[in-house]
């Protein structure tokens with residue numbers, strides 16, 4: 001398993017977008033703690049700041065104010081290279097639109113993070129193949145993304161997100177483009193990943209999907225309006 | 235790290251191959267530019283070889299004297315035979331001085347006959363070609379205005395088609411007879427017969443007596459004892475003539491070195507033109523590559539976002555696009571190199587060698603250096619900015635890009 005735990009602490013995090021004279025306050029002071037191995041769903045209406053939150057948690061952006069500690073590291077103080085290193089080692093991303101590289105085989109897509117981590121070629125492909133087999137696509141290694149169904153593409157994306165053994169898996173509407181049956185398959189996969197000890201944070205609109213998580217954080221207008229264990233609510 | 239570089243190259247190749255038509259169109263300018271520069275460069279080498287070949291018949295101990303063409307009345311500067319006799323005594327380092335130029339005569343031996351050029355020579359021969367039969371003109375021949383002749387390879391084959399040693403045989407020039415005393419071998423270089431002598435060389439005294447009579451000469455040729463003092467000797471000769479003609483007339487000299495220098499001047503201009511073509515094609519090709527790379531970066535904004543989200547550093551993204559530009563220019567310059575070498579080699583082999591008989595070596599190293607230099611320069615100048623732009627994209631905005 002990963003050398004890091006995947007503990008997330010946010011304190012009074014705000015994010016303000018500035019476009020010229022126009023300012024949008026996407027997050028207005030968000031605080032929460034996510035322990036290692038938790039499985040959290042973030043819900044809320046469109047524009048409530050979920051994606052902004054995910055971008056911050058994913059170290060793609062820095063908060064305007066407040067602190068975000070990932071395994072004790074204050075992300076707000078890091079430079080671009082340090083952020084890239086954290087994304088590479090500690091975090092895995094799954095997107096709504098899969099975001100696989102077109103014209104690149106499933107295997108090579110999965111191997112990409114290993115390349116950036118400096119893993120040598122043969123080891124890279126062997127490891128990528130193992131991950132593909134784990135998500136049930138061992139026989140599709142040479143297929144290009146456009147030769148795979150949406151569910152299969154998302155599974156390739158999950159294999160890619162996990163290939164560097166991250167402590168945290170971040171998913172922004174991972175089932176948004178999938179039908180309900182395929183969504184269930186992806187959720188089964190997530191449950192397995194979480195059972196392996198990884199922290200999962202997932203944004204979703206779908207209550208059925210959110211139910212797979214053990215905790216639901218609800219947002220509205222850039223603040224958290226509810227934060228409860230899933231079992232307590234349903 | 236080495237493995238990463240290899241991976242960058244193989245990925246870049248896959249991208250360029252995926253867009254092969256576009257890639258090819260992009261590097262067309264580079265191909266043409268590099269091919270032109272390399273072909274012309276090889277041609278330059280071949281031509282200096284060819285000039286060397288043609289000049290093979292002009293040895294480096296001789297020079298010519300003739301009137302400067304840029305004067306109001308050239309006829310005033312014509313040289314008299316007694317002038318060159320006098321200058322020979324007045325200026326040190328001159329071994330011989332004879333009238334230059336030749337006369338065309340019908341010459342026959344038995345049934346064989348040919349129109350050939352007769353010219354003057356002395357006991358210190360001007361010719362650079364060794365004899366295959368007989369001897370050269372002697373002091374005695376000069377002193378006695380003997381009717382003897384040294385014939386060159388051309389005259390030998392036309393007058394003596396049967397071959398064999400012709401020395402001692404008489405040849406008839408109009409009503410006169412000359413005894414062949416020597417035969418020159420084949421000129422070692424060049425098939426253009428730029429022999430500054432004629433086909434049939436006779437003692438200059440005989441030449442003067444038979445053909446020149448008292449008419450003025452247009453030019454004279456000199457052989458010096460010490461080639462290293464050639465320039466001094468030439469200016470001494472010019473001085474002598476200027477003084478003896480009251481400073482009003484103008485002569486000039488011409489030797490192998492001055493010919494080579496003027497040829498070098500032409501090559502200098504050629505080189506400048508090549509450099510200009512090179513610079514322009516570099517610019518045009520570079521702008522083309524920069525344009526395509528910027529388009530590529532824009533098209534692949536989302537991909538860049540994904541790579542960054544996955545953990546690629548700015549430098550790794552920069553390297554990816556830089557390597558793509560580098561590979562593009564390397565391929566372009568490589569193809570240009572191949573075409574340029576082939577074209578240059580062909581022109582050398584089939585035209586220049588035939589003219590000069592000299593096989594100039596292909597400047598491989600220089601050609602490869604030019605191609606690699608071009609590729610590097612184009613990449614550095616025009617590939618860096620698009621790669622830099624890619625590396626500085628904001629990952630969130632890049633991921634949102636449609």
Ligand SMILES: Nc1ncnc2c1ncn2[C@@H]1O[C@H](COP(=O)(O)OP(=O)(O)O)[C@@H](O)[C@H]1O
Pocket residue numbers: 017018019024025026044045046047048049050051052053
């Ligand atoms: N790059 C940006 N520039 C300006 N405003 C933005 C930007 N990204 C998001 N916003 C705004 O911030 C708010 C929150 O957006 P977002 O986090 O995407 O919401 P959600 O994912 O919950 O729909 C919205 O009002 C949105 O318009």
Ligand SMILES: [Mg+2]
Pocket residue numbers: 050051
């Ligand atoms: Mg969103």
